[in-house]
Amino acid sequence: MKSAVVVFPGINREHDMARALKLASGHETAMAWHADTALPQGTDLVVVPGGFSYGDYLRCGAIAARAPIMDAVRAHAARGGLVMGVCNGFQILCEAGLLPGVLMRNARLKFICKDVHLRIERSDTPFTRGYNAGQVIRVPVAHGEGNYEADDETVKRLEGEGRVLYRYCAPDGAINDASNINGATHSIAGIVNDAGNVLGMMPHPENHVEAIMGCTDGRGLFAGLVEHFARAA
Amino acid sequence: MKARVTVTLKSGILDPQGKAIEGALKSLGVDGVSSVRQGKVFDIELSGNDKAKAEAALKQAADKLLANTVIENYRVEVMG
Numbered sequence: 001m002k003s004a005v006v007v008f009p010g011i012n013r014e015h016d017m018a019r020a021l022k023l024a025s026g027h028e029t030a031m032a033w034h035a036d037t038a039l040p041q042g043t044d045l046v047v048v049p050g051g052f053s054y055g056d057y058l059r060c061g062a063i064a065a066r067a068p069i070m071d072a073v074r075a076h077a078a079r080g081g082l083v084m085g086v087c088n089g090f091q092i093l094c095e096a097g098l099l100p101g102v103l104m105r106n107a108r109l110k111f112i113c114k115d116v117h118l119r120i121e122r123s124d125t126p127f128t129r130g131y132n133a134g135q136v137i138r139v140p141v142a143h144g145e146g147n148y149e150a151d152d153e154t155v156k157r158l159e160g161e162g163r164v165l166y167r168y169c170a171p172d173g174a175i176n177d178a179s180n181i182n183g184a185t186h187s188i189a190g191i192v193n194d195a196g197n198v199l200g201m202m203p204h205p206e207n208h209v210e211a212i213m214g215c216t217d218g219r220g221l222f223a224g225l226v227e228h229f230a231r232a233a
Numbered sequence: 234m235k236a237r238v239t240v241t242l243k244s245g246i247l248d249p250q251g252k253a254i255e256g257a258l259k260s261l262g263v264d265g266v267s268s269v270r271q272g273k274v275f276d277i278e279l280s281g282n283d284k285a286k287a288e289a290a291l292k293q294a295a296d297k298l299l300a301n302t303v304i305e306n307y308r309v310e311v312m313g
Contacts, residue, residue, distance in 0.1 A: 058299070059301055062298065062301065063298075066297070074262055088310070095301065100303075102301055102303050102304050104247065104304070105250055109249050109250075109253055130247070147247075147249075149246065149304065150303070194283065229303065
């Protein structure tokens, strides 16, 4: 699996992501600069990492979504290539029109930086095949605007088509208001587009991949992606 | 030409910032505030004198960048 991480000014999680991708795949992770017009040759997976692109000016992710590299990311997605956006990356993919909906200010207004529990809703996707359906994992979040909202029809489609892959939950997997940290619609933490090849999620699986981090629950996502490409090859 | 684009949240969209401001106004004792919705104002200077052209350009600006039309409405005013 050859991965490219897209870097915008103000992004700060690109090295964590590059490290996690290399750890899982054994390949060096390429970096693609926002002003580039093409992705590195042979890119299998594009990752838009977390951070504060353009200082969150205007709206989170709004300016990054219009950067030159995003045309190449759109073309990659249109070809069926895998794209994954984490945190600010999720916001950018929504602003870019690659995912529906929007990430609003957290319902209780606080910037939330802590470990949360996520329930894996299905395991038959490239982004979740390293887990079992119903499995609960622990990964960190760090965001002020992670409250996923979309119009009723979009939410109905997401649910009906099984496009919610990750949901905030209690340690036992229960979905309730107390575990819905940011007030997201239906406790949504991660979704895919209608073709299933573009993922956006607010939590940071890349920060729970090594024993020294205190938890390795994020590994499944990366291992699953590597397996996806290994099978396709 | 001077112009102004005003971006507001669509009704029904939760506005936690507006709610917080509303609470602060109430705690300051400002009378009669029943609700607050926060928005954005862009003051834009344009070259040329064609009002219709300016309006079209500003609409494009709002659709492409200034507003997220999933959750926001906008209003364009060319003041001349």
